[in-house]
Amino acid sequence: MTHCDGLGEESLKAPVSSRWWLLFGIIIVIALIGTGGLVWFTMGQPGPTLAACPPACPYTFPQVPSVLAPESVEAEQIASLFWLIVGIAGVIFVLVEGVLIWTVLKFKNRPAEQALQIHGNTKLEIAWTAAPAVILVGVMGLTFRTMVDVRAPATSRSITVNAVAQQFWWAFRYPEYTTPDGSRAIVTASELVVPVNTVIEIKLESKDVEHGFWVPELFGKMDAIPGYLNQMKFTPTTVGTYYAGQCTQYCGTQHAQMRFAVKVVTQAEFDAWVASQLEPAVEPAAGSLAEAGQAAFLDARNGCIACHVIDGAGGVGLVGPNLTNVAERQFLAGGIIANTPDNLARWLASPQTVKPGNKMVLPTKLDQPTIDALVAYLETLN
């Protein structure tokens, strides 16, 4: 049988007229202009600078997060389910792809008349419909069981924390831990301190847009949706600090820089922490730079008190983090830069340079003496 499949013929040409070359050329030019313009637009335009993080405040977190290194009861349950499903998927892939590749290698480049002219096989169809269905029902069952386990209500000791999401940081309130007169509860920012082997009940809220709450080692994520109060729980099993608390629902300019850390401590350490959190802010020594800093903080012209509160000192604003114990925190600026005097000074000098688009917009630029005083004061607050 002769094969006239046209793949080797050179004799007949179907010429393309010059008009079409002109048209091709025009389309290419438009595409080049389009892509060039896109690149220029993206990279060449002036806009908020990203220059702000010199080597002294590197965005570095000394820890490899991992869904598969669980450190809580619930994350462990999910990781086990994951390995099981991955194992099943791996076996299926090797089998099916193996048959595929074997088929291609065995039947390629055979003479045409050897091709089997079969149209189907009902028995096979039933078999390869039923087998996957059975496997999937199995996976479904395991899924349902893990879902119920992970979200089962706490039966043992638990504490409740309100996690409040906002552009671009996390606040944490502990409503069960208040001062004796009930006037104040513990409020922190960007750092969640919890006791080990305790069920932590999280109530998630958002003050503005949707955000997502996630720490891979500790729990599956849950969204904070304005208008809703979402609830979830996790039970940490290992003392340690987990740095990869991140926002996982696109929420605007600095969605990528909205971190928090979770510090899992012993019950004793937690009790001590609670006690120190409930104390009012440390009063700065008379005549010290810190005292000048406190005055600068309370000076309405600087704008601090409009957004921040330091319990015992002043401030009315609930827009920004509560700063009562700010010196204790490991990170600043929504959990992204280390809490050092240098970084704090850099932040106060221009928050918009460190984290362009964040909500801290100072009414006036602070001068260096004011910044030094504020840093001295804030670093005493623990």
Next chain:
Amino acid sequence: MATVTRPLTAEKSTLAVIIDWLTTVDHKKIGIMYLVLNMFFFVLAGVMALLIRTQLAWSNLKLIDPDRYNELFTMHGTSMIFLVIVPIWAGFANYILPLQIGARDMAFPRLNAFSFWLLFFGGLVMYSSYLFDSVPNGGWTAYPPLTGPQYTPGPNIDFWILGLHLVGLSSLFGAINFIVTTLNLRAPGMKLLEVPMFTWSMFVTSAMVLFSTPMLTVAITLLLADRHFGTHFFQASQGGDPLLWQNLFWFYSHPAVYIMILPGMGAISEVLQTFSRKPLFGYRFIAFSSVLIAVLGFLVWAHHMFQVGSSLAVNAFFAGMTMIIAVPTGIKIFNWIATMYGGALRLTSAMLFAIGFVTMFIIGGLSGVMLGSVPVNWQVHQTYFVVAHIHYVLYGGSVFAIFASFYYWIPKMTGWMMDEKLGKLHFWVMLFGFNLAFFPQHIVGLLGMPRRYYTYAAGQGWEIWNLMSTLGAFLIATSVLIFIINFFVSARAAKSAGSNPWEAPTIEWATSSPPPEYNFAKIPTVTRMNPLWEEHPDAGH
């Protein structure tokens, strides 16, 4: 009186040709315009991907602003979905479907042209936002309240909405056209359950488009009203419900992913059949599985919402439906392998892309089942694991199918053959680059890297996977360049294809390449499936 001799058909002037194309209602010309426009957006959105990957190649890079970056991933996703993959199948189907069923054109030629121009102007509206420095930046999913009037007061989202209004109408009118054409204009003797698999797939896809697209239009109109007419459907601060948006949006956008893959599966079925020299194994099962996918596709949307706080019962329902939809998909994969089994395989470029498609889709399908398991989803949702999954099914799936379709049908559309050496080079570079780009993303997602992040910190072990991904992306771009070069090299060489260079069985190959304006000199009467192949004496069903 002097006799004037003129050639029988005078060559038209360039202006006349341009006007002809701009005003044409011929399905073949409209199909080509679709394909050119869609590939144009493919290149633009591809460059956006390269910019994204460059910014993410290492930790703490400062090449691109966060605001610009957020525009990039928004426009990349929106363009690839609405301006490339969804409409490009309408483009292929525009050209091929009437030919495959033996018709002279679509049922509504003017509506067909209208559909194209709606797409053209929809894309133009959306991209004109660059001229106003108000590029859409809410993600392709545009969740309010972020995209509401309070948090995006500028017109960015309005450009997105208005562009999508036009593009949605384009899609909808195309769907009506394909359904009516398939039902009414088949050649005499061609039963509905004997049409070529590409036609059947486009027919089923069009039914999905018909029922899902209006929901997108509703959702974006309500968002527009929130943004400008003082309503608060989605604005929580005024008593609205952000979750309402998610439900409306995903009610369309989940079927949308099947809209993007099903025609590709039809095209792959054609390619596998032709280059195995064997009829498609289990035609009826593949056809029926398409219908099952189309129906079930409307019942899984909230698997994009497992982490919004729904009850266990709600999540369980959608998880269950998501698992079930893997069954008809598996049926197809097994039938495709069985099609090749026992065949006489010719590994042309089109065939290589088809085989690559099946492999990539197995991987993407398996990661989809993982994502359907709610607790696993709670961990990997909104991470690069999801980005890996969607690109395995949309790129490894749809885009590979698109290139298979190009290599398969360009000879029919142009009359000349694509260069096979360059085609194979394209395939291998793309296969390697694609897997290098996206397989590591499964890993970095499991290592905790969220998506839609313009930068990431050092020390978390994410750099190496991101670098691999960036290298892969540039390899993909190189392979696309090879394809474009192949197109021009082949146009120049202009090796004649003849009417049926592949010895394929469906009747679009029964007319010349390219077909005359009237498609067939005489509409063929068809007596069975695969009319151009002789009935094998031993053929059974």
